[in-house]
Amino acid sequence: MRDGFDLLGALQGAGLDAIGDEPRCSRAACGADATTRLVWRNPRIHDESRRKVWLACDEHAGYLEGFLRQRDFPVAASPISAGRLDDVDGHA
Numbered sequence: 001m002r003d004g005f006d007l008l009g010a011l012q013g014a015g016l017d018a019i020g021d022e023p024r025c026s027r028a029a030c031g032a033d034a035t036t037r038l039v040w041r042n043p044r045i046h047d048e049s050r051r052k053v054w055l056a057c058d059e060h061a062g063y064l065e066g067f068l069r070q071r072d073f074p075v076a077a078s079p080i081s082a083g084r085l086d087d088v089d090g091h092a
Helices: 007-013 061-070
Strands: 036-040 052-056 075-079
Touching: 036 061, 052 061, 061 075
Parallel strands: none
Antiparallel strands: 036 052, 036 075
8 A cells, every 4th residue: 555645535536636746647547647637527417517627648638538529528628737737617
């Protein structure tokens, strides 16, 4: 077991509370540094106020965005350097 590992926090944050200081890609089995923030929602079960954030590395950003768009989920991609990681509306 790693010292300082917060399993519950990592699971709840979907990558936002990952081990270490650097944000990590949300793609399964990928531990690369994240460069892109994907803000999305499932309109079938959530209204406009409910949004989720996934983080993606350069290799998986297109894949994850395509995965969401294929399901007709509204999604917006932006560099993670363009704000806080949990910023879903352009302000935190």
